[in-house]
Amino acid sequence: MARPLTFWFEFASPYSYLSAMRIDAVAEAAGVKVTWRPFLLGPIFKAQGWDTSPFSIYPAKGQNMWRDIERRAEKYAVPFKRPDLSRAGAFPQNSVLAARAAIACLSEPWGPEFCRRVFRAAFEKDLDISQPDVIADCVEAAGGVDRIYMHMAYSHTQKVALREHTDHAQRLGIYGAPSFTVDSELFWGDDRLEDALEWALRD
Amino acid sequence: MARPLTFWFEFASPYSYLSAMRIDAVAEAAGVKVTWRPFLLGPIFKAQGWDTSPFSIYPAKGQNMWRDIERRAEKYAVPFKRPDLSRAGAFPQNSVLAARAAIACLSEPWGPEFCRRVFRAAFEKDLDISQPDVIADCVEAAGGVDRIYMHMAYSHTQKVALREHTDHAQRLGIYGAPSFTVDSELFWGDDRLEDALEWALRD
Numbered sequence: 001m002a003r004p005l006t007f008w009f010e011f012a013s014p015y016s017y018l019s020a021m022r023i024d025a026v027a028e029a030a031g032v033k034v035t036w037r038p039f040l041l042g043p044i045f046k047a048q049g050w051d052t053s054p055f056s057i058y059p060a061k062g063q064n065m066w067r068d069i070e071r072r073a074e075k076y077a078v079p080f081k082r083p084d085l086s087r088a089g090a091f092p093q094n095s096v097l098a099a100r101a102a103i104a105c106l107s108e109p110w111g112p113e114f115c116r117r118v119f120r121a122a123f124e125k126d127l128d129i130s131q132p133d134v135i136a137d138c139v140e141a142a143g144g145v146d147r148i149y150m151h152m153a154y155s156h157t158q159k160v161a162l163r164e165h166t167d168h169a170q171r172l173g174i175y176g177a178p179s180f181t182v183d184s185e186l187f188w189g190d191d192r193l194e195d196a197l198e199w200a201l202r203d
Numbered sequence: 204m205a206r207p208l209t210f211w212f213e214f215a216s217p218y219s220y221l222s223a224m225r226i227d228a229v230a231e232a233a234g235v236k237v238t239w240r241p242f243l244l245g246p247i248f249k250a251q252g253w254d255t256s257p258f259s260i261y262p263a264k265g266q267n268m269w270r271d272i273e274r275r276a277e278k279y280a281v282p283f284k285r286p287d288l289s290r291a292g293a294f295p296q297n298s299v300l301a302a303r304a305a306i307a308c309l310s311e312p313w314g315p316e317f318c319r320r321v322f323r324a325a326f327e328k329d330l331d332i333s334q335p336d337v338i339a340d341c342v343e344a345a346g347g348v349d350r351i352y353m354h355m356a357y358s359h360t361q362k363v364a365l366r367e368h369t370d371h372a373q374r375l376g377i378y379g380a381p382s383f384t385v386d387s388e389l390f391w392g393d394d395r396l397e398d399a400l401e402w403a404l405r406d
Contacts, residue, residue: 048261048263058251058378060251060376060377060378061378061379063376064376064378064389064391067389068390068391068395071398071402072398075398173263173266173267174263175261175263175264175267176264186267186270187271188267188271189394191392191394191395192271192394195274195275195278199274
């Protein structure tokens with residue numbers, strides 16, 4: 001019997017996008033149950049002394065990251081559009097509203113579809129996911145009633161839940177996104193998804 | 204006709220070790236010619252404001268890195284022993300002498316075997332590769348006359364060549380090890396070796 005896997009993701013993270021677009025298919029093929037778990041990298045990066053993404057802090061790393069994402073997206077047949085970095089807040093995007101909405105939506109069966117819609121808004125269409133109307137459109141497209149879930153996104157419950165997810169991630173030793181956990185075993189990076197699934201299938 | 208691939212490695216890097224132990228086999232199977240190219244990460248990290256490995260600077264990242272290396276080594280059936288981090292200089296090791304010796308040895312057909320011996324000394328046996336006798340043993344084991352190549356390792360020519368390799372890596376936008384280049388296309392990380400080989404085979 002396969003152990004369940006938790007998928008820790010951040011809506012501002014392009015590698016999380018790659019995982020989000022493929023995880024349900026590969027996990028289903030492997031027979032592994034996946035829990036989608038949004039969190040924020042900002043507070044975790046801040047604890048490491050970074051005030052933004054390492055891809056922004058280290059230019060050589062950042063430049064190759066975008067190229068790597070393009071190559072990987074092509075490999076997975078996932079559409080990808082580089083964000084227009086001249087736009088303020090284009091990268092990393094402010095993902096707080098999206099993550100709070102996701103926590104509300106993930107109690108519904110269409111939660112993962114909502115998350116994929118948000119990721120596609122960010123990395124296929126280069127939309128500003130800090131905008132409520134962008135998030136509301138994703139709720140509708142995924143099959144929810146936008147007024148209900150947008151109301152929940154702004155509620156205290158979701159705010160607290162997101163903080164708890166982020167604290168939990170930090171306690172597990174998570175330092176980047178996406179990450180995958182199976183019991184206490186931690187895997188970092190979209191390129192470790194297959195390893196994490198294999199781990200879940202071990203005795 | 205496959206384009207040649209350059210394998211940029213650093214003897215202090217555990218992920219470079221994983222690539223070194225498997226690159227000749229996978230590249231030969233793919234029909235891709237590989238050039239082994241040692242360089243130093245120290246000056247490149249310094250230019251980014253780091254005085255040591257990011258795995259030492261960021262504890263959560265470092266802790267998971269060792270675990271990830273163990274899992275990957277098992278997957279590739281490569282022996283691996285975590286360095287005893289209580290020993291001064293255990294990680295990252297000073298790899299200057301090893302890299303200078305490698306440049307001399309890589310003009311011989313047994314050069315890659317010398318490099319693998321050094322990597323195994325570091326990551327299979329946890330030996331101090333800054334020690335001349337450790338490097339001399341690797342020369343002998345690979346099929347060279349240790350006196351000759353140790354003499355070359357200390358020569359001005361090798362010192363200059365290593366600096367040039369490192370400058371070249373930096374100009375190419377390399378920021379970590381291992382890296383793979385095919386013409387101007389740059390791939391970072393042991394987990395991108397297969398992608399780099401596929402790239403080399405593209406028209």
